[in-house]
Amino acid sequence: MEKNLKRMATMQRMQVTGLELFYKKGYYNTSVDDILKELNLSKGAFYYHFESKEDFFIQIIENLVVRKMYGMLIEPIEGHEHTLDLITNCFEDALETAVHNELDFGFVLSNFINEFNGRNDKIMKHLNDILKVWEVNLVSAIQRGKFNGFIDRHVDSEGVAVYLMSAYMGIRTLMVETAPSARKYRFMAQIRQYLKSIEAKTTTV
Amino acid sequence: MEKNLKRMATMQRMQVTGLELFYKKGYYNTSVDDILKELNLSKGAFYYHFESKEDFFIQIIENLVVRKMYGMLIEPIEGHEHTLDLITNCFEDALETAVHNELDFGFVLSNFINEFNGRNDKIMKHLNDILKVWEVNLVSAIQRGKFNGFIDRHVDSEGVAVYLMSAYMGIRTLMVETAPSARKYRFMAQIRQYLKSIEAKTTTV
């Protein structure tokens, strides 16, 4: 039991550092040795805990990426209050995190999707699953919004979801180099504009 | 002179195949030998024409990516007709190209930006330059739209430009695996909705 704890701790350390480097330098461009060097561990340690580099990465997805995605982009919009506000605030928070150069897992995800697309089907499947969860939750949030009278009943929930995800992932790419803070600000203003356009028209004058 | 023609032809062949493979498998994950194998050429031929793999890639950007970007995403919105229609049609066309699995250079660009971000400043500079050109042209198209009375004078041109670019690059990431055609359709519907919300209100009743 105590043993198992040590095992878990080491694996966790490897995964955290692994994600950091994979994100910074890309999966294919980061060697197992790079990660090991950072942690002062040896090849032996790595292959004692993980089957392969690929297996290692998949465990990172399941253990770190999935959970963070939930915390940042899924849970925050699960409430029953004004749906569009929830979404707006959620995006605002996530982008603010990104501005401070911290890991923003929505972007981590789209980043990896771009890297593995057409190159590793097994990993792509895992990444797409997360995307699907995000999409499903957005769709049901929007439907809830319609039901609760916050969103125009005529809008296409699926469409809005796909659109929001697109916009979010796109702005993150645009934020990587040029004026992230300014771009975030402009982006949020336009998102609000768009979301306003799908609000329920209470003024059914 | 005749000689020079042959040189150009070979370089062109290398660049076209190079872009194809870099796009499909990523820059770091594509070896010079991969490209050479495809063309039945030797290492010697490659390094006779290009200084390095990096130099080769930069020439691809300048010769192929820049020009295609112009043709697909910049020139089409340079007219003086109804600006928002121009933008809509331009996006529609570019995404349709993407659905048929052909190279869509807007996405090629964002793809490479993701790959080189934080890894190769020199290349990033070139990529960002193209992005900048796109942005500038979008901004001026929108300002033209305002001037011509098609777009609400109160909207933030820069904001709209950044937002449109974001949305476009994002949807392309979402289209890489799941239901590209359906997603394109939904996306376009929402983009139209958004663009409608920034139209000039002719009904100033």
Next chain:
DNA sequence: ACTATTACCGACCAAGTGGTCGGTCTTAGT
């Protein structure tokens, strides 16, 4: 016919790559 340049070949190199494996400490259980 001779020569010089262009365009290309392919063996070679040093530096990595993911992955293996025999060995060695430390610790827990008896």
Next chain:
DNA sequence: ACTAAGACCGACCACTTGGTCGGTAATAGT
């Protein structure tokens, strides 16, 4: 005190990478 398993070490392997370099076939200019 002895043993067995867990956690880790690091030398090693086959292979790939970007890049070099001495050569050669074809061609253009004279």
